Each structure stands twice: as C-alpha cells, then as structure tokens.
Amino acid sequence: MSFFKTITTKPWEKKGVIGGLDPEGAIDAPNEKVALSVFLVVVSVVFSLFTVGYFLRMELPDWQPLSEPGQLWFNTGLLVLSSVLFQWARNIVNSESSKHLTAAFIGGGLFAIFFIAGQLAIWGNLQDAGYYMTSNPANAFYYLMTGLHAVHLLGGLWVWSKSSIKLLSGRETSDVKLSIELCTVYWHFLLIVWLVLFAILSNT
C-alpha cells in the first residue's frame, strides 16, 4: 500500500481485522535487513554532511588541494574485489549451495582488510611526505573521511568475523545466510560511499 494511500485512510470507518496475519504496511524483508537499510540511510547522512562541510570549507582562502596518490586506484580495486567476493558468497548461498562459500565469504573480508592496510600505507606515505593533518584543511578532510570510511569497514569486519567463525566451525549454511546477505549489502554500500569519496577527493 502506498504511503499516500496509507495516511489517507479513515480508521474510524472500518472495523474488523485488516491485512490478515500480516500487519498492513510491514516491509516484506527480515527485520535485520530493514534495520540495516535504516542504518545505511543514517550513515549516508553522516557522510553527506562531511561532504557538505568539505565543499563549504573548500571555499575559504587557505585551502590547498591535496593531490591524491595513485595508490588509491589500487586500493579501490581491492575494495571492488572484496565486494565481488561477497556478492559471489551471496549468490552461492541463494542457490542453496555451499561450494566455495567459505572461500568467497572469507576472501571478501580479507580483501577489505587489505584495503584498510593499503589506506594506512597511504597515510604513512603522506605523513612521510610532509602532508600533515594540521598543515592544511584539505589534508585534514582527507584523513578524516578516509578514516571514517575505514572505521565503518571495521564495524562490518566485526560482523564478518563472527559469521566466518560460524562457517569455519561447520555450522549450517542457513545459520549464516542472513548474515552473508547483510554483509554483502553493507559492503556494496561502503563501496559506493568510497567511490563517491574518491571522486570528490580526486576532483577537488
């Protein structure tokens, strides 16, 4: 039922059970997935506000653009691979199979760890080259936004590690199906966030 139709019904007119067993307007998805979707909107707001702050701060005269290192392309590739492996794991689990599931799922998380390690390496290189956080607001935003993105990945890796332990200890696929589904959605989301951040950081 559409939102508009829902809020224009006249509840005082109709008596009796409406919607059968299903509460009308409930979303046809597991509760965890609904919660994750709402959470992703919240995270989007956080990143959007940082981005707005970035563009507003950029207008001020002391801004000196940071030329982003080429290694970011390599790191981006790692994150894409991570997302692809998660999608592969999701496809396996959706096809009621379990072949290569552990490899795909654990591989997805490992590539995310490689991505974070790569981001840390770039931080180190930037520090060595004298691009300190305090020397320019563009540098500060770079560290802040990439760091925040990595923190969100770490949160995902915590869930991933719990599910990985379950998989490695031979639990039924059905026990981790939802977790794999949610991890995949989360990873795709963080990939999109990263691509947007990368585009903004590279082009300004």
Next chain:
Amino acid sequence: MAYVPLADRDHEMEMHHPKTWIGKWVFCQDHKVIAIQYGSIAIFTGLVGLILSLLFRMQLGFPEAADFIDPSFYYQAVTMHGMIMVIYLLTALFLGGFGNYLIPLMCGARDMVFPFMNMLSVWVFLVSVIILMASFFVTGGPTGGGWTLYPPQTTLAGTPGHDMGIVLMLISLAVFIVATTMGGLNYVVTVLQYRCRGLTMMRLPLSVWGIFVATILALFAFPALLVAAIMMLFDILLGTSFFMPALIESGAPLDHNGGSPILFQHLFWFFGHPEVYIVALPAFGLVSDVLSVHARKNIFGYRMMVWAIIAIGGLSFIVWAHHMYVSGMHPYFGFFFATTTLIIAVPTALKVYNWVLTLWEGDIRLNAPMYFAIGFIFTFIHGGLTGLFLGNVVIDLPLSDTYFVVAHFHMVMGVSPVLVVFAAIYHWYPKMSGRMYHEGMAKLHFWCTFLGTYAIYLPMHYLGFVGVPRRYYALGTTDFLPPSAQDLNTTITIAALFVGASQLLFLINIIWSLRNGPKADPNPWGAASLEWQTPDTPPVHGNWGESLPTVYRWAYDYSVPGAHEDFIPQNTPESEEPTVDEQHFDPDTDESMADV
C-alpha cells in the same frame, strides 16, 4: 528471505526470560525495564540540571547571598543545565523512556525487535551520562561555552572548561548519539514490523506516531551533531582548523588558521532545530492520547494529526538557520528561513486547534494527567506565539540574545514538554506500577508547577523587551536598564526556587505510591488503546500471556453511540461490541449516552 508476520512467528520468539535479580533489573532485555532504566537515569540527570539552574538563578536574583558562585561556575552551570535538559533529560526520557515502554505495548508486541541492542542502548546512554558528569571532576571543570558550544569561544583559554570539559562534553554527545541510534533503529523497525494482527499504521495511537516520527528525525538529525562533534574534537585534540579561524590569544597567534565557525553553527542547528521536534513530537502524541482518554472523546481530526506530525517532521529540517539570523547571513537566506518557519506554524497550530476541539463538549474528567495536559495547551500556545516573533528576521534582530529568547524556548520546549512528561507519567503510572498515585498531591504538584513556571517565564519576556541580555553573570549598572529589571530577576529566582522545591511533591508521590498507593485497576481511565488491555498489571515479561492480541478498530472509540460503555478497547471484535438494550435505555440516567 520473505518477511514472516509477527502473529505467525509468535510461538518461535525467544523471550530471554531473566533468571536472576541482576538479569531482571540490571542487564534486562525487557522493554519495560529498559524504559524504567532510561527514565530513571534521565530524571536523575534532569535533577542535576534543575539544581544547576537554581544555583545560577541564585546568582541572578541574590548575588550577595550567592558569592560562592563565580563567573566561571555561572557559565558552567548555564551550559550544563541547557545540554542536560535538552539532550540527557528530554530526548532520553521521551524516546528511551516512553518510546521503550509504550511502543511494544501499543503495537501489541511482546518486546522490541532487537531486545539485546535495546539493552545495549540504555547502558551506552548511562556511559554517556557518566562521561558528562565526569567533566565536573576534571581540571578546569565542565565546559562553560554555552549549550550551543560555539567555536572558537568554547575552546579558548578565557572560557571555563576549555581544556578537558569541552572534550568530555563532545565525547559524551558522540556516545549518546550511538545510544540513540541503537534505540532508534529498534523503535522504527518495531513500529514497522512488529504491529500485531489488524493494527494498521492508521490505527496506531498518536503517541506511537509522535515517537515514531521523532525517532526518524533523531536518526537523521543527530548525525549533524556527531559530525560537528568529531570535527571539533579534531580541532581541539589534533590541531586541525575545521572551525577554528586564525586567532590571537594573550598576544600570541594560535596554531589554527582559516576555519569557519559558521560551518559549526550550520551543522549544530541542522541538528538543533529538528531536536526541538524530537522533543516536541512525542509530547504532541502523548498529550493527544491523554486528552482524548480523559475527555472521553475520540481525538479530533486523527488523520490531520498524523499529517501534521509528518509535515512538522519534514519541515523541521529546513528551518535551522532561523537560529542564526545575527550570524551575518544573506538577506534572501533570512527571508527563506523566516518563510519556512512561519509555514511550520501551520501544522503546529492545526494540532493546537484539534486538541482544543477534542475538549469541546467532551465528558471531561479533571484528573491530574488532564490538568497537566490542559496546562500544556496553555504553555504551548504561549511559547508557540513568541516563536512567531522570533521567526521573523526584523523582530528577531533586536530581541536576539535577550531574555525574550530564553522565555520563548523555555515555554515551548522546556515547560510544555515537561508538563506532558508529568501528564504521561501520572497517566501511565497505574499501568507501570500497578498502583495509583496520590491524586491530591499530583494536583498540588500541577498548580505549583504551572503557576510557578508562569511566574518564572512571563516576566522574562518583559526583561527581554527592555533589552536585558541573556548569558550575563551580572547586569551591573547600565543606563538603559531600570532598577526594576533587577527586582524582576529577584522575583523570578524566588519563583524558580519554589518550582524547584515543588518537584519534590512529584518525586515523593511516585516513590511513596509504589508501595503505599491503592492497587490500580488494570484500566482505571477506561482507555481503548492496547497497552491497557494486557492480562497483567503491570504487564509481565512478554506482555500478552498466551497469544498476541488482535486489533479490530482504531484507538479512539470513546463515547460511541449505542455502546454500553463509553469506550471500546481496540481488541474488541465488532461482534462482541457491548450495546445498550434500546428498550431499557433511559437517557436521563445513563450518563454515557447522554450526549448521543
């Protein structure tokens, strides 16, 4: 994986029945216990905020008697009072307290969707309060930069608490936001997914609608505060210049350069204005239910009330800069924000009309909750109208930073929501505790609070008109301020002390009645919504006994023509509706039918 309706899944649900005392009262996953924990922590923190306000009022009213209050402590008390009341009392109490208690009961659910995360939420909230309170004990004390925490002033050496105080405040806020997000996800998903059979969104009581939309606002608005807090922490701890401009302090230039304090203001108020409605919308919802039940009438214009809640929620995100008219904004910007501010008055006024029309020709029962609810209508109209003054740029400019502003926001988001808090606590107290409170003491509490707060805030409008600035430690001798301004300040302080002391009536009443109050009827007010239909009072863990309720009607079937009683519970099927035997109906003796 498809969604499985709650009613179908009920028998599979894990209830986490507590086995030990600690499991029941400390690390409990029952939404009702969590609600009481949230409420108790919030009220305790609010009492600290109240005492702080009485202390700085002493300085303003009786400066000679309060010579133990120096300017630094004055600013710290004002700042902490503001932040505590807005965030740690009202937000936590409405969402964490009432949200937790009422949402599952009013939705006919056994608990929140994620009980463990719900428990985590209250403990993280407690951590945020502990961090906040810790700032009283660190070097330099808590921050004294004003509750808006504007940089660069908050972080400069001349401001009390500029070292550890502000850092702890920002960390505490960030932790609070984590708690709110965990709670908020629960509330939203519970309302969407855990409604019982037959309970459509438009059959929900307005309390749930108010808390639901306020939670969505909180989820989208608190990130702005989080972003501002993180960037400010970077400025303070790591030496960045997001907000900090080039400054000279004590003759020496600071390391910061080029930051934008206005950027902080935009972020802060992008959170700050929706925050007003994060507090107000649950209050609107709760008061609607209290008014309807005690007026024995369905709420007037239910659909419009829902639309107004949604409209106010949406509009609250495009009015934030009306807090910043004096920050040097472009006149067209000011025009835009003044216009949106006036537009938001439309759905708000609509709600006020509907509350008044709910009372119209109602069979009003003047119980204590109803006293507070009607009192709220007065204070809210009062505070709302002064908001129209301040929403206009030309009127705001001379009134900005005067006591008129203090009077306005205390009436609209201080006194008004607090009156609803009292109305709601008295109203749901019999369900929460299984006991009745002392009615006479509650009414005395109302009159002391209602008249007392008017005695505080009405004179403040006049102080504002004559130009008394807010945030001043002492007025000193100035030509434009008449001596009567100081007399008025003294009067206000006396009223504040009186109101502060009279809150003891409330505390004594609810604590004393827990053991000594007469046993409450399961539905003492004759209310139709689901929370009053539980098999046990107070409801036990799991709420509904063997099976979940089924809903057949909306939550406002009061004084229905032809019905025997003046209310029909939501879970009463049409076939079982008790009706009056027409042959024996005598309109002169049957009160419930007298109006039909």
